[in-house]
Amino acid sequence: MVLVFHGNRAAGFLFFIFFAGFCFADSGGFSGALDFAAAADMAVAASAELRNAYAAQGIKERAWALGARAYFPRVGISVSENDRLQQLGADTFQKSYAINVDQLLWDGGRTSMSRTLQRLEIGQGYSQLERMAAGIVDTALSVYRNVLSSRAALAIRERALENLAQQRRILAGEVERGLALPVDLAEADITLAGTRIEIISLKSDLAEMERQLAEMLGMDALPELSEKVDVRRGTVLPSFDSARALAEEKNPELSEARYSITKKQGELRFASRSWIPAFRLQGSFGLSGRDYPLTRHTWTLGINIELTGPWLQNNFSFQAGWESSDDKTAQLQNNLSPVPDPASALNRRQAEQALALEQENYRLAFERIGRFARRAIEKCSMANEARGLAVEAVELAGERCRLEELRLGLGQITRLELMETLIEYTQKEIESVNAAAALLESERELERLLDLKPGDLAVFAAPVLDSRKSEKSERNFYE
Secondary structure (H helix, E strand, O other), rough: OOOOOOOOOHHHHHHHHHHHHHHHHOOOOOOOEEOOOHHHHHHHOOOOOOOOHHHEEEHHHHHHHHHHHOOOEEEEEEEEEEEEEEOOOOEEEEEEEEEEEEEEEEEOOOHHHHEEEEHHHHHHHHHHHHHHHHHHHHHHHHHHHHHHHHHHHHHHHHHHHHHHHHHHHHHHHHHHHHOOOOHHHHHHHHHHHHEEEEEEEEOOOHHHHHHHHHHOOOOOOOOOOOOOOOOOOOOOOOOHHHHHHHHHOOOHOOOOOOOOHHHHHHHHEEEEEEEOOEEEEEEEEEEEEOOOOOOOOEEEEEEEEEEEOOEEEEEEEEEEEEEEEOOOEEEEEEEEEEEOOHHHHHHHHHHHHHHHHHHHHHHHHHHHEEEEEEEEHHHHHHHHHHHHOOOOOOOOHHHHHHHHHHHHHHHOOOHHHHHHHHHHHHHHHHHHHHHHHHHHHHHHHHHHHOOOOHHOOOOOHHHHHHHHHHHHHHHHHHO
């Protein structure tokens, strides 16, 4: 799952955190069963690390907004009083107040490009945070699936223990009547003890996983889980073309690569315009005098041209003004520094090389995404096939148990051998549960590749299922 917030995304995420924390403060505050989607949202809302990361990103965004100050005039105010008391000569007293204004007129668009690059970095930061949130979701859902499969395995083991205990009671009666050997009863007790040990181990592991999941969701105890490991549930997969098209459009890695390319293009434009001079308008107004009220005033207005390059740095300024109403002033100044930074001449080439590398990486990732989509669909298909085979194995193992019961009635096998057959049946049931859980995991990997929320794969693949049903109905009609 990838979280996307439009506008002020930090504020949107913090509102989501507040709302989720208000609704899911503890297990008592959550009503109803917890499905995959709700668990994913709660895991994201409960992550303090992600919350702090979004807050830090929000600070960067506000800092970028305040950076618009670069377009407005810089105003400086200075106040001074210079008093000189001399033993020989007249004392002097000078008081002055001045306001200086410096306004950027044009710098070749470098300021705008710099802010654009900062904006892209902020957007890339949000993309990384969304991938971080997706990782938290995947971890939580993995634990959720482990809890489901462990609960199912525990239920199977407990049912098997009841069946084995019943067979052990029958075997004890047969030993009393002399129809079975005491050594068989001892082996049955060992089998029961091994099953009980496995159940205790499963309960311990399950309790730890439930604690871990509750902690990830920010809850004291888990509520009812609505999702189940259904060994008979198959999967409906989208077509390869539709999956590839969606992955090319929304895959998080490709989206981040596009961000990087746009950023490198901006850096190249910034480096290409570094030679353009910057024009600034400068002015000042001041009052000065010996005593208050100050009677002498001055003001100046001028332009400053600054050129910064690898081979030449030049600062040219011209100012003109008036002092009181009689005196006029003018100042022309030029500061020249040859070869200030020759290494910066390679900045453009470095930017071109960095852009070419990002474009090549994106091209390779774009080509790989199709293979990844095909591989993910094939993996889901194989996992679904493995689940079906595991279900068939359970059915065959159940039929074998029925046959072994008949053989036991005919005296062809011992009851201890029947108990071993029941244990094998239990193992097949657990393998089918693991196969169903593996299918859920494969589906989630495909959802992550397509940037889908948990459970949305079925919705995305629904048109494929509908088209297949319509084709089947049309064939039946003509037949």
